[in-house]
Amino acid sequence: MQEISSFQNQMLIAMPSLQDTHFHHGVTFICQHNTEGALGLVINHPSNMVLADIFEQMEIEILDTSIANTPIFMGGPVQQERGFVLHHRTPDTSWENTIEVSDTLALTTSRDILKSIARGEGPDKFIITLGYAGWSGQQLEKEIKENAWLNISSNETVIFDTPISQRWRTAAKTLGLDVELLTTHIGHA
Numbered sequence: 001m002q003e004i005s006s007f008q009n010q011m012l013i014a015m016p017s018l019q020d021t022h023f024h025h026g027v028t029f030i031c032q033h034n035t036e037g038a039l040g041l042v043i044n045h046p047s048n049m050v051l052a053d054i055f056e057q058m059e060i061e062i063l064d065t066s067i068a069n070t071p072i073f074m075g076g077p078v079q080q081e082r083g084f085v086l087h088h089r090t091p092d093t094s095w096e097n098t099i100e101v102s103d104t105l106a107l108t109t110s111r112d113i114l115k116s117i118a119r120g121e122g123p124d125k126f127i128i129t130l131g132y133a134g135w136s137g138q139q140l141e142k143e144i145k146e147n148a149w150l151n152i153s154s155n156e157t158v159i160f161d162t163p164i165s166q167r168w169r170t171a172a173k174t175l176g177l178d179v180e181l182l183t184t185h186i187g188h189a
Helices: 051-058 111-119 139-145 156-161 164-173
Strands: 010-014 027-034 037-042 046-050 071-074 078-088 098-100 105-108 126-136 149-153
Touching (some): 027 164, 037 071, 037 139, 046 051, 051 071, 051 111, 078 111
Antiparallel strands (some): 010 149, 078 105, 078 126, 098 105
């Protein structure tokens, strides 16, 4: 069996028994993972804010009003005052603080992407979160071994196109599983 060296560009599906309110029935996209730890964004827990609220707080004028009601997500319990934009990579545009997550996805934390989005010149698909989920070195691996999470390959349809309320179940269905029927009990022979 081949051991996975990085969970970057994968999604974590919270097991039904995971009761932490930040992750309960959550789907978390892993943006970075190395020996020092991991950074992910919960992509299915909307906050009570929409993009217009963020732009108003940041004094950014919305020229593309079609995006005003875009939900803002609670990305995790760390740095909840900070915004993170998970988006399709655009080869002809770059923003100040961007990391490439995969061939098609990037994570940006700078104000310039928000200004581009407000003008209708941003990436074609994006999710904005407040805060992120963080794990120290080997913590994520330990949680996966303890059956807190299922991990699957990144699925942009789940991330960007699936209705928010269906992302947890839909992500599990990509494995052919009904996540509601799973148990965390481990058997040993």
